[in-house]
Every structure is written in C-alpha cells, then in structure tokens.
Amino acid sequence: DAGVIQSPRHEVTEMGQEVTLRCKPISGHNSLFWYRQTMMRGLELLIYFNNNVPIDDSGMPEDRFSAKMPNASFSTLKIQPSEPRDSAVYFCASSPEWTESSYNEQFFGPGTRLTVL
Amino acid sequence: KNEVEQSPQNLTAQEGEFITINCSYSVGISALHWLQQHPGGGIVSLFMLSSGKKKHGRLIATINIQEKHSSLHITASHPRDSAVYICALFSQGGSEKLVFGKGMKLTVNP
Numbered sequence: 001d002a003g004v005i006q007s008p009r010h011e012v013t014e015m016g017q018e019v020t021l022r023c024k025p026i027s028g029h030n031s032l033f034w035y036r037q038t039m040m041r042g043l044e045l046l047i048y049f050n051n052n053v054p055i056d057d058s059g060m061p062e063d064r065f066s067a068k069m070p071n072a073s074f075s076t077l078k079i080q081p082s083e084p085r086d087s088a089v090y091f092c093a094s095s096p097e098w099t100e101s102s103y104n105e106q107f108f109g110p111g112t113r114l115t116v117l
Numbered sequence: 118k119n120e121v122e123q124s125p126q127n128l129t130a131q132e133g134e135f136i137t138i139n140c141s142y143s144v145g146i147s148a149l150h151w152l153q154q155h156p157g158g159g160i161v162s163l164f165m166l167s168s169g170k171k172k173h174g175r176l177i178a179t180i181n182i183q184e185k186h187s188s189l190h191i192t193a194s195h196p197r198d199s200a201v202y203i204c205a206l207f208s209q210g211g212s213e214k215l216v217f218g219k220g221m222k223l224t225v226n227p
Binding site for chain 2: 033042043044045048056058059089091093104105106107108110111
C-alpha cells in the first residue's frame with residue numbers, strides 16, 4: 001500500500017490566493033483527519049470525517065477554511081483567501097475507524113508545507 | 118492551563134540509556150495516542166492506549182487513568198530514536214476532540 005498520499009508537498013503562494021490541499025487516504029480506511037502544525041501551536045486537529053461525513057470541524061480556524069470529502073478516496077482542504085498566518089505544515093491522516101467506542105491507529109501522510117507570502 | 122503537559126521538553130541521552138517521556142493531562146479521556154515525528158517531519162503512530170500497558174520492540178507505553186498520566190519508555194536507546202515524541206488525547210464529554218501536547222524533543226547521541 002502506498003500509504004496516505006498528499007499533494008502538493010510544498011506550496012508557496014501569495015496572500016489572497018486560493019490554496020487547495022489534497023489527500024488520498026489508505027484504501028479501506030473509513031476515517032480521515034486534517035491537521036495543521038506550526039511552531040507556535042504544535043499539532044492541531046482541524047477536521048475529521050467518518051465515512052465521508054464531517055464529524056468534528058470545531059478546529060477549523062475560520063470561514064476561510066473548508067474541507068470536503070466527496071468520496072472515500074479523496075479529500076480536499078481549501079483556504080480562500082490565504083493569509084501569511086496560514087503558513088504551516090498540513091497533515092492528512094487516515095484510520096480504519098475512529099469513533100468514541102473504537103479507536104484505531106492513525107496513518108499520517110508526509111504533509112504539505114504551505115508558505116503564504 | 119494546558120490540557121496536556123509533556124515533560125521534559127527536551128532530552129539529550131547517550132546511546133543505550135533507558136528513557137522515559139511523560140504525559141500528564143487534566144481532562145477525562147477515552148484514549149491516548151503516542152506519536153513520533155522524525156527530523157524530516159514525518160509522523161508515525163506508536164501506540165493507542167486506553168488502559169494498562171503496550172509494548173512494541175524497545176518501546177513501552179503505560180497509562181494510569183486514575184492519575185491522568187502516561188509514560189513512554191525507550192529501552193536501549195539508539196540515535197535513530199532521535200525525534201519529537203507527541204502525546205495526544207481523545208477527550209471525553211461529547212466533543213470528540215483530539216488535543217495534542219507540545220511534544221518532547223529527544224536526541225540520542227552515539
């Protein structure tokens with residue numbers, strides 16, 4: 001298995017531009033997570049999906065951020081308009097299943113390093 | 118007050134030493150997750166715990182629910198263990214929220 005695939009690996013953009021990050025989870029995994037990591041705040045959970053349905057998006061910073069999972073093999077995280085403070089590494093992870101009664105290991109993608117100038 | 122505290126923040130050890138990394142938390146949890154982040158940035162899941170102890174190779178993770186404390190032990194440490202170790206907890210209360218510690222940077226010198 002190729003593991004969790006994220007693209008692009010690096011993104012440099014200018015303030016105000018739209019940014020779309022992509023994630024392909026491990027086949028057969030039902031849960032997908034988007035994280036953001038910065039030096040100041042460490043790792044933060046932005047949103048997670050179970051069976052393509054968003055379960056908890058309380059970590060999404062503001063309306064400029066949106067995430068979708070149109071099918072079991074693809075998810076996007078979009079930032080519009082982007083701001084310099086959005087610069088961070090964005091990780092996607094997947095898990096066989098993640099519910100309050102059933103926790104499984106999460107498998108992380110390599111991350112996308114976003115720089116907003 | 119942070120919900121998750123990790124100690125120490127940084128640790129330098131010599132190869133072969135026994136290492137303990139601590140994680141304390143202040144909320145009720147459903148599970149606790151230990152992650153390892155390599156210098157290159159990649160993140161690997163080490164353990165998922167809700168009680169007791171788990172062992173994998175030279176790594177041992179324990180959790181004490183009553184004391185709200187978990188430890189990650191590394192036996193016979195090796196330079197390749199150098200990484201940031203992150204404790205994450207899945208808090209109760211219906212929020213289903215994942216909360217992360219700041220991480221502990223471990224350096225193992227040969």
